[in-house]
Amino acid sequence: MKQRFSYLLLLAVLAFTGCQTKTSEKKTVLAIPVYGQSLALGEEAIRITDFDTLAATTNHTVLTENLDENFGYLSETPFKQWVKKVVNDRHRAFELSVYGMAEVVSAHLKEKGYGDSLLISTFPGGQGASGIAEISKGSKAYKKFLDEIEGAYQKAQDNGWNFIVPAFCWMQGEDDIVWLKSKNYKKDLKQFQVDFNRDVKAITKQRQDIVCISYQTNCLTLSKDFNENHFNSREMGIPQGQLDLIREDSLFVGSGPTYPYSFVDDRVHIDGLSQKRLGYLTGLSVIRLLESKPNTGLLPTDFKVSGNTVLIKFNVPAPPLVLDTTAVKYAANYGFSVINSENENILQQVTLKDNVLKLQCKKSPSGAKVRYAVNGMKEKSGFKQGPRGNLRDSQGAALTATILKKSYPLHNWAYQFDKLVN
Known part of the structure; x- marks a missing residue:
């Protein structure tokens, strides 16, 4: 049975704290990162978002995992990420769906009168060219992702701010479609959400469960064995598993499929424009989740x-x-x-x-x-x-x-x- 969420009540409480005087204002950080393989990292997606404009248009309410505005320094290890930031290397600062997501959510919160009492922390995590098992609990990518969430939580605590992870965005599955690695993708994705939910709640001490906002990957024809008229289409196990969880599980909501968008060279990665468009739909899913009206989409x-x-x-x-x-x-x-x-x-x-x-x-x-x-x-x-x-x-x-x-x-x-x- 679908659970009902109490995020609307949470936001009502946060609105009260946001109306306090500046000297006693209690800010709250909503951390909504994206995790997966290369689409989550924006691979090949030429950046549309200007980081200075993002900061200005969102009234400086959108922050990185460091709770600052220094976007675009992603690397596979924390040390390399730090070095890129020191030398200002944004060579691989691609467009990310969560930039669009944050713009939509920030505008909504401003319209509702939250001002700058609610901040959004968003950043990418994961590893390119990886099956779900390779980025799940126990992997280096998973540990780095948790470490970044813990780091953001500690910085919020140091500032005297609340910190909660209401959701994370999921963008992974292409590798499992092509190489047929996962034997039961639906089970594997649910286990990831269970592990992530448990591990993050241990860090933040929050009571609210963490919802997975999942896209749907559609790159069936990248598999050399794909046959659209074959009764047993193993490639469909991944997108069907994502859809089943969105339809059946209260801790999964949808953002949308990828097929309506443009891809770089019409192949693996959605381009910068498509990242932005999908990000806006993801933002709508976040808003509906916060208002206890979770989105399933057209199914x-x-x-x-x-x-x-x-x-x-x-x-x-x-x-x-x-x-x-x-x-x-x-x-x-x-x-x-x-x-x-x-x-x-x-x-x-x-x-x-x-x-x-x-x-x-x-x-x-x-x-x-x-x-x-x-x-x-x-x-x-x-x-x-x-x-x-x-x-x-x-x-x-x-x-x-x-x-x-x-x-x-x-x-x-x-x-x-x-x-x-x-």
Whole structure:
């Protein structure tokens, strides 16, 4: 059963402390870092965020793991990270999704009247080209991440500030898709959240559980063995595991899939613009979490087989549903397929009416797998050629993001899925 969170009450208390006089003001740090492999570290994502502008536009409420504004000195070891900071080496200061996330959350808190009583500490952690087992508890990357959280906590204590980790952002899975390392990704990711939750709470002494805000990785075609019509698609274990946890577990919420975005060379890494766009959606997920309205996103909730037809109902955050072939290049049958045990795609037609999707098949789909966004060109990712689909909601009609003077609608796009139906 889904738990209910009490972060709204927490923020009410923090608002009271924020209204005290400056001499007695009790600030609170909300630490929301990102962790994973190369996408979490922004690899190849040319930076859009100007660090000085980030500080100024957020009223100096967004801080690093050192509770300062010296962003962009990430390295694999604390010593190298320190050296980069000393010599001002920002050669690999890429765009990170959490910059956009922090901008959105900071603006929301300002609008709610928290001023500078609430600070956001955000920073990246993890290790590129690594499977989930290689960055989990016991690894060097995991220890460094915990050490940085503990360091931030100690600095907050020294300043007389409160410190809490309400959530962390997860961006990992590409390595496990390509090399099929994890045997049960859903179990492995849940264990990571359990370990991280326990270890961080031991540092901060907080009572609140730490929520994982997970994206969904969609780079199926980077696997040399991928076959979109194969009944057993091992590559789907990773994105499906992420989706299942978002749908079933109260300590997981979603930010969104990656297929609607542009990738560097259409391959592994989303680019700087895409990091920013996904970061804004992540920011909305953080806000909803803090307001006890956790986000699940656009995902299927019910599958019904009737004759040669499958009817799919969705959780639709912002109706109506739309089949959009402009923002995402048209995929056959809008990204849907129905694969039977003979490795045959039996789907003939897709229709959408009243937020219910109808899949008309050429024979009974009972015992087949209904799929979405399980397709694409070999070694490609993203909205033009990679595994993708055309189904979204209409959240972007009301919520947009302006990046480099261009407006981008913040729609929720349907998650990639693989569902056996009977």
